[in-house]
Amino acid sequence: MGLESKNLFGYSGRVLRVNLSERKITIEEPPTDFYLRYLGGRGFIAPTLLQEVPAKADPLGPDNKLIFALGPLTGIPFPGTGRNSVGAKSPLTFAFGEAEAGGFWGAELKKAGWDALIVSGISPTPVFLWIQDDQVELRDAAHLWGLEVAPAHSAIQKEFGDQQIRTAVIGPAGEKLIRFACILNDITHAAGRTGLGAVMGSKKLKAIAVRGRHTPQVADQKIIADLARWMSQNFKEKAAVWKYGTGHMMEGYNLAGNLPTLNFQDGGFEEVKKITAQAVCDQFRVEMYGCYACPIRCKKRVKIESPYAVDPIYGGPEYETLAAFGSNCGIANSKAICKAHEICNRNGIDTISAGVTISFAMECFTKGLLTTKDTGGIDLRFGNEEAMLKILEQIGQKQGLGALLAEGSRLAAKQIGRGSEEWTINVKGLEVPMHDPRLKQGMGLHYSVHPAGADHCSGIHDTLLEKGPQFEEWSSIDVNEPIPSVELSPRKARLVYQFGLWRHLPNYLGLCVLVPYTAKQTLEAVEAVTGWPMSYWRLMKTVERGITLAKIFNIREGFTPADDSLPRRLHTSQRGGNLQGVIVDPGQLSEAQKLYFQMLGWDEQGIPTRARLVELDIPWALAYLNPSPK
Amino acid sequence: MPKDQDTISVTVRSFIPAPESGKRCELGRPFKMELPPGITLGGLAQRILAKNIDQLGIMAVNGGVAKEDLVLSPGDKIDLYALLDGG
Numbered sequence: 001m002g003l004e005s006k007n008l009f010g011y012s013g014r015v016l017r018v019n020l021s022e023r024k025i026t027i028e029e030p031p032t033d034f035y036l037r038y039l040g041g042r043g044f045i046a047p048t049l050l051q052e053v054p055a056k057a058d059p060l061g062p063d064n065k066l067i068f069a070l071g072p073l074t075g076i077p078f079p080g081t082g083r084n085s086v087g088a089k090s091p092l093t094f095a096f097g098e099a100e101a102g103g104f105w106g107a108e109l110k111k112a113g114w115d116a117l118i119v120s121g122i123s124p125t126p127v128f129l130w131i132q133d134d135q136v137e138l139r140d141a142a143h144l145w146g147l148e149v150a151p152a153h154s155a156i157q158k159e160f161g162d163q164q165i166r167t168a169v170i171g172p173a174g175e176k177l178i179r180f181a182c183i184l185n186d187i188t189h190a191a192g193r194t195g196l197g198a199v200m201g202s203k204k205l206k207a208i209a210v211r212g213r214h215t216p217q218v219a220d221q222k223i224i225a226d227l228a229r230w231m232s233q234n235f236k237e238k239a240a241v242w243k244y245g246t247g248h249m250m251e252g253y254n255l256a257g258n259l260p261t262l263n264f265q266d267g268g269f270e271e272v273k274k275i276t277a278q279a280v281c282d283q284f285r286v287e288m289y290g291c292y293a294c295p296i297r298c299k300k301r302v303k304i305e306s307p308y309a310v311d312p313i314y315g316g317p318e319y320e321t322l323a324a325f326g327s328n329c330g331i332a333n334s335k336a337i338c339k340a341h342e343i344c345n346r347n348g349i350d351t352i353s354a355g356v357t358i359s360f361a362m363e364c365f366t367k368g369l370l371t372t373k374d375t376g377g378i379d380l381r382f383g384n385e386e387a388m389l390k391i392l393e394q395i396g397q398k399q400g401l402g403a404l405l406a407e408g409s410r411l412a413a414k415q416i417g418r419g420s421e422e423w424t425i426n427v428k429g430l431e432v433p434m435h436d437p438r439l440k441q442g443m444g445l446h447y448s449v450h451p452a453g454a455d456h457c458s459g460i461h462d463t464l465l466e467k468g469p470q471f472e473e474w475s476s477i478d479v480n481e482p483i484p485s486v487e488l489s490p491r492k493a494r495l496v497y498q499f500g501l502w503r504h505l506p507n508y509l510g511l512c513v514l515v516p517y518t519a520k521q522t523l524e525a526v527e528a529v530t531g532w533p534m535s536y537w538r539l540m541k542t543v544e545r546g547i548t549l550a551k552i553f554n555i556r557e558g559f560t561p562a563d564d565s566l567p568r569r570l571h572t573s574q575r576g577g578n579l580q581g582v583i584v585d586p587g588q589l590s591e592a593q594k595l596y597f598q599m600l601g602w603d604e605q606g607i608p609t610r611a612r613l614v615e616l617d618i619p620w621a622l623a624y625l626n627p628s629p630k
Numbered sequence: 631m632p633k634d635q636d637t638i639s640v641t642v643r644s645f646i647p648a649p650e651s652g653k654r655c656e657l658g659r660p661f662k663m664e665l666p667p668g669i670t671l672g673g674l675a676q677r678i679l680a681k682n683i684d685q686l687g688i689m690a691v692n693g694g695v696a697k698e699d700l701v702l703s704p705g706d707k708i709d710l711y712a713l714l715d716g717g
Contacts, residue, residue, distance in 0.1 A: 049648050236650045237682065240712065243657040249645055252688050252711025278658045427695055463687050470684045 010072035021121030040071035045087030071510025075110030080515030082292030111212030171348025174201035180353035188315035219531025257579025271332035302519030308339035324355025330382030347396035356431035436504030672698025
């Protein structure tokens, strides 16, 4: 059945399935109801993982499925639509795993005529998937296996003689099953979190190369063209990210106590001015570049000759990277941070998990739990940039101490023992991003309850909601009052629920969170692309559906309320600075979690109720909460 | 030209787009402003950011966090930050 006969706009109406064990490629055409109910992105991933990955499956085994899912807006030519989602059971958290990436790959997959790609099984030998519109084939990747990300990307383009081919590639880290390996779109755009690169590596799938030549159809082209024009004319006034990329606000974060420093012991770094995005751009930037159809071009590309040669082909560090390898490791040399970023992209490593795992090891070293005997002579103290880079290279190669740290901070701490668990900054095993819950208490609540763990891309940034004027905008989703960032209260729980649903939404639509659309514009865009009458309520219900199914996935895997917790350090004060004395109060957090769960229609333990499953029109999911006795 | 006795000179850096302040207010770059004596930090922010005042997160004077009712002094260095970042 083709697109027109289903009256689907914004979608291709087809899902590609690839079974690597059987080398079998099949096509599915989901009913329109599937698209209406789940929209796309995370919305596709949650029901698919729950229904198709057996309970307790090995995340690195043949039963796990790796899902690439587009949203209805992915690949539609207006700014911010270069996004795709990736999901699987995570080898880092053993929970629902999910991440998003930008670039051009997702848009190319849409142009090739696919809404999602579901990969199952394990290939006996390395392969890559080649998708050219309807032509789909598995090809030998023996010549690519072992290559770093850029050479692998280039080799594929050369193989077909087409530089417009887009790739999603893993590096050596994914091949070596490093638990926080990532997948890179077009060399620099990472689906970073939860170790999905290791899942791809376990399947011996080196890359997915795509070339598409169809223009996706939309219901109302004029509205989309108007929106594209409006954003192109106004983005410089609406957001500052175009100038230096993310990380331009680090000095402000430093003052506010929101710049994780020395493994989250502090929230401010004396030498912050040396590591900001502005400092990096002023010294090393060769250009800004961007994603599909986006004029904002918020990605920086850096080049350094010495003492660390940094290849501009790997882009440049975002805020999370600047802070994770900078302040959080006590490192003030922006050249070293740029090198760390390059090492991560070369190998296909998540910069957040890598930085926070290294800062954990640095604290262990400082406190004598790791010695030079463990590190192979490396003086792994905070602030030692050479040591940070050596250990990062070791993680990429899974050698020396790096082999232990490649397991992630939680599993590494279990091996190190002797109380080191106190210094691992993770939620459900996923290292905490560079937004401190002691300042952003709603973000902390989100970290604690989110099925994927500490994910900043779908949490609320409390500081955005401290003041008045923007509530004229947010009242459309019933967010009406400013609330202090450091407050953790019933009304904050409501904010995390109500505004949080909206924060999740871009990951269902294939839309970038950094492009400053209003809620009204987002709603109009979905309607213009799909042709479906939409409402804020309907969009937010779709997100609830996805969150609920992801939660059920975790419950089935054995997760309990004890897993909905924050690292203990966040329940203690930073040692100085403007936020000194502020903690995430455990009692307030527990109370807020219960309220949040109940707002979602779950019980106080976080188990979705039958009533809510019926209300969300997913009663089938009840069977996964109450499996039939065998 | 003699300096106007009825103004104070301060240095401002804005990390928030300020289109109504013209080209002198380049993102993240310091520039000098002449202001009436007695002006508060909040008044300065309103004057620079205008309709983008809702993007303002935190303000600093001479490297320390400051509140909007602070009366500015000659030579002050002011930073205006939004508080949303990521990536």
